[in-house]
Amino acid sequence: MKRKLTLAVTAAVTLGAVACAIAADGPAILDPAKAGPDYLIQGEYRGNAENGQMVGAQVIALGDGAFEAVFSHGGLPGNRAYDPEKRVRVQGKMEGGKARFGTPGTGWSATAGEKQMDGQTDQGVKFSIKRTTRKSRTLEMKPPAGAVVLFDGTSTDAWQNGKMTEDKLLMAGTRTKQAFGDFTLHVEFRTPWMPAARGQARGNSGVYVQDRYEIQVLDSFGLAGADNECGGIYKQSKPRVNACYPPLSWQTYDIDFEAARFDAAGNKTKNAVITVRHNGYLIHDKLSLTSNTPGGGKNKEDATPGAIFFQDHGNPVHFRNVWIVPKG
Helix, strand or coil: CCCCCCCCCHHHHHHCCCCCCCCCCCEEEEECCHHHHHHHHHHHEEEEEECEEEEEEEEEECCCCCEEEEECCCCCCCCCCHHHHHHHHHHHHHEECCEEECCCCCCCCCCCCEEEEEEEECCCEEEEEEECCCCCCCCCCCCCCCCCCEEECCCCCCCCCCCCCCCEEEEEEECCCCCEEEEEEEEEEEEECCCCCCCCCCCCCEEECCCCCEEECCCCCCCCCCCCCCEEEEEEECCCCCCCCCCCCCCEEEEECCCCCCCCCCCCCCCCCEEEEECEEEEEEEEECCCCCCCCCCCCCCCEEECEEECCCCCCCCCEEEEEEEEE
């Protein structure tokens, strides 16, 4: 989509598997080994408090030893007991090699290290919860019979002006040479770690379906889950749950798409319909798309098929294991 670009990645990221790209909002880290101590604490923690209740925390690094923790009594997003309306955000700071949040006895408080978080809830219940690394249930899914493999790390032949990194990942800013109508699409993507950046400047890209409708790609880890955040359909629908994993995690979109229908006179008779699973979680279920998204290659809806487009928004977002099953 056409949003103000606040980040300009240098040419250093064009082809190499580099450690980071220096940008207006600080470095965009691509190698976890080069990310530093804040990255080792950022992530997800979950487990049971002393009263047996599930507790979850998402720790977001904000640069220079600053953090924000998002606490929940129901575990992590996607858990059955998780309630996004009851999350609590607490600011934190690195002290003595650990991130410390809040003040005991005044609400949620905790101390987080690389492997464990210890603290107490807003009800004064103590907890010790473990750092966890979740993986999408469809990660590295093999293409089924009848699939068209769009990218498997061997070439960019299926893409217009496609470019690969040295470690065989597809770079943003490319669209398929082939156009598609109805289909099922599998995409794996990874956002960079950009602790100093905020909002739309933090790992921004997008998966455009038919070069018309965008499913947003963004480092939205721990955020509310808006229509311009990861998984959102820009200006049309926010995701049911923010299923975003921490940056530098490989994530998945599994998309079922039915194109809009038009009569012989070119009048639309049925909206396009999309179902999206983010990291295996259902975030849009047979959603009716009322219009196209600005920023794609096709600026209007019609009966013609369209490409798959990975938007370049100035951030080093990478893709792998991309395949599609055309229907009809």
